[in-house]
Amino acid sequence: MRMALLLGLLLAMAMSQPCGDLVRLIYPDYFPQPVYPFSDNPLRTPGILLGRTLFYDPLLSLDNTISCASCHAPYNAFAHTDHALSHGIGDSIGLRNAPALINLAWQPAFMWDGAIHHLDMQALTPIESPTEMGEEIRQVVQKLAATPYYPALFQRAFGDTAITGERLLKALAQFQLTLVSANSDYDRMRQGTYTFTHQENQGYTLVKHHCAPCHPEPLFSHYGYSSNGLPIDTLLQDAGRYRMTGIPSDSLLFKVPTLRNLKYSYPYMHDGRFKNLRQVLDHYSSGVQPSATLKKNLPLTPEEKADILAFLRTLNDSSFVFNPDFQFPKSLLPE
Amino acid sequence: MRIPLLIYLLFPVLPIAAQPSQYLFFEPVFGGKSLVLGQYYPLKTGDSLQVETFRFYISNLRLLYHGQPVFIHPRTHLLIDSSDPNSLAVGYNLPDGIHADALAFELGVDSLTQSKGAQGGDLDPLNGMYWSWQSGYISAKIEGKASYCPAKGQLFQLHLGGYRAPWNTLLPLTFNLKDPDSVHIRIALDIFFTYANLQQTYAVMRPGAEAVSLVQQLGSSFGIKP
Numbered sequence: 001m002r003m004a005l006l007l008g009l010l011l012a013m014a015m016s017q018p019c020g021d022l023v024r025l026i027y028p029d030y031f032p033q034p035v036y037p038f039s040d041n042p043l044r045t046p047g048i049l050l051g052r053t054l055f056y057d058p059l060l061s062l063d064n065t066i067s068c069a070s071c072h073a074p075y076n077a078f079a080h081t082d083h084a085l086s087h088g089i090g091d092s093i094g095l096r097n098a099p100a101l102i103n104l105a106w107q108p109a110f111m112w113d114g115a116i117h118h119l120d121m122q123a124l125t126p127i128e129s130p131t132e133m134g135e136e137i138r139q140v141v142q143k144l145a146a147t148p149y150y151p152a153l154f155q156r157a158f159g160d161t162a163i164t165g166e167r168l169l170k171a172l173a174q175f176q177l178t179l180v181s182a183n184s185d186y187d188r189m190r191q192g193t194y195t196f197t198h199q200e201n202q203g204y205t206l207v208k209h210h211c212a213p214c215h216p217e218p219l220f221s222h223y224g225y226s227s228n229g230l231p232i233d234t235l236l237q238d239a240g241r242y243r244m245t246g247i248p249s250d251s252l253l254f255k256v257p258t259l260r261n262l263k264y265s266y267p268y269m270h271d272g273r274f275k276n277l278r279q280v281l282d283h284y285s286s287g288v289q290p291s292a293t294l295k296k297n298l299p300l301t302p303e304e305k306a307d308i309l310a311f312l313r314t315l316n317d318s319s320f321v322f323n324p325d326f327q328f329p330k331s332l333l334p335e
Numbered sequence: 336m337r338i339p340l341l342i343y344l345l346f347p348v349l350p351i352a353a354q355p356s357q358y359l360f361f362e363p364v365f366g367g368k369s370l371v372l373g374q375y376y377p378l379k380t381g382d383s384l385q386v387e388t389f390r391f392y393i394s395n396l397r398l399l400y401h402g403q404p405v406f407i408h409p410r411t412h413l414l415i416d417s418s419d420p421n422s423l424a425v426g427y428n429l430p431d432g433i434h435a436d437a438l439a440f441e442l443g444v445d446s447l448t449q450s451k452g453a454q455g456g457d458l459d460p461l462n463g464m465y466w467s468w469q470s471g472y473i474s475a476k477i478e479g480k481a482s483y484c485p486a487k488g489q490l491f492q493l494h495l496g497g498y499r500a501p502w503n504t505l506l507p508l509t510f511n512l513k514d515p516d517s518v519h520i521r522i523a524l525d526i527f528f529t530y531a532n533l534q535q536t537y538a539v540m541r542p543g544a545e546a547v548s549l550v551q552q553l554g555s556s557f558g559i560k561p
Contacts, residue, residue: 115470121452141461166458173452
């Protein structure tokens with residue numbers, strides 16, 4: 001009798017409760033508080049593993065060819081090296097450069113124009129975009145339920161085998177929230193275990209002076225919207241945040257990306273038009289189209305550009321890029 | 336002894352989920368009769384029109400007495416879908432002795448709920464009522480064909496939503512009641528389509544002035560069946 005009662009209680013708890021130990025997001029004390037509401041979607045080991053499995057699974061796309069990782073590869077700091085614009089099913093080409101996925105728990109909005117207000121809901125956009133995965137989330141859920149392994153992964157993460165849109169999106173968010181990069185030379189400098197070279201220090205001072213209004217440390221973005229001083233691409237005709245809000249002053253404003261891990265995430269800018277950082281600095285020193293949020297060229301000498309590049313190299317975090325916890329999961333390998 | 340106890344422990348909600356004692360019925364109508372999805376209706380103008388999809392959210396369903404809430408429905412958000420008869424009959428259990436003289440709810444999903452992450456049940460994005468290109472729930476989705484609609488295949492698609500100023504579509508509605516035990520709300524879509532100009536506005540898929548205006552027109556086609 002007591003046995004049955006205990007068993008019943010355990011089963012009842014297992015059926016309705018997410019399972020697994022809570023995982024605390026680890027980040028340095030000089031980082032601000034994350035903005036993601038973890039109380040609505042607490043990180044747990046099985047949820048993170050499920051999210052990681054989904055992230056690498058091309059089943060999320062209409063023809064089962066494109067996964068999240070297709071355009072957000074770990075070795076590219078979860079961006080898409082060498083591809084100016086994002087790719088999708090059937091060789092379709094998107095409108096913008098696939099952004100690097102770094103420190104997402106601190107971002108209040110997503111996409112280059114801030115169209116998405118919550119990390120949970122972000123994955124819906126590429127899944128249903130005709131030039132990305134081109135699938136309906138309703139179909140994705142059915143495909144997942146028909147596999148031999150996903151029901152068990154959902155059970156471990158959420159307590160029962162039901163596969164819903166809510167759980168799918170929350171699991172993907174859980175994995176992406178773990179993509180914290182805070183182990184660069186810059187971070188070691190902040191923690192007192194690395195000393196900047198003279199040139200790195202010069203570059204640090206220059207970045208704090210010229211770049212910090214949009215790229216403040218330690219996240220190296222304010223995650224608001226600014227002009228990047230680029231003329232509009234006549235073919236893409238991408239007016240940035242204006243497309244979303246319809247407010248004329250939002251024309252050509254884009255969400256400011258982080259400066260972390262630039263070594264891995266080329267090409268640069270919202271449409272990937274610059275292949276290297278030298279071109280980016282040349283643009284900011286002589287090519288800026290003046291606007292309200294970027295009034296004029298930054299006066300940089302060739303020596304100062306070299307100093308800035310030296311500092312930017314201290315923001316590369318190889319332990320992030322090669323973190324085994326972020327790679328293709330064994331759960332997707334055939335048994 | 337063991338088995339019933341185990342069942343009770345496994346399904347602790349069973350005793351609470353009793354049959355509802357009251358129902359609120361939503362009945363989409365066209366020309367005074369229950370809407371049949373996919374059926375062409377002749378219009379006075381000589382045109383014809385059919386509705387293939389009609390779905391909308393209501394939030395914070397409550398009964399009022401002298402303007403004060405006396406009963407709030409436990410399900411804060413309800414998806415009402417013409418193609419799902421179960422969703423058209425909203426059950427509830429009124430405590431004894433409740434007096435109510437009005438019914439109120441909002442058409443759409445409130446901004447606090449909109450600002451949250453992934454949600455389940457009626458709010459699950461699987462229901463096709465969440466925009467995928469921009470965050471936000473669609474308040475009402477009305478799709479079909481009209482002979483006077485100039486779009487490809489005469490198709491009209493009204494995805495009405497938006498929760499940020501100045502294009503907030505959340506619409507509070509209040510109805511006076513005679514009998515709170517039996518409430519029947521009719522949505523006269525023929526009236527809606529006399530307001531909506533499908534010759535000019537047949538594809539609405541983003542927040543804006545058109546969505547705000549169309550939701551107000553939809554709201555004005557709601558009425559209590561006498």
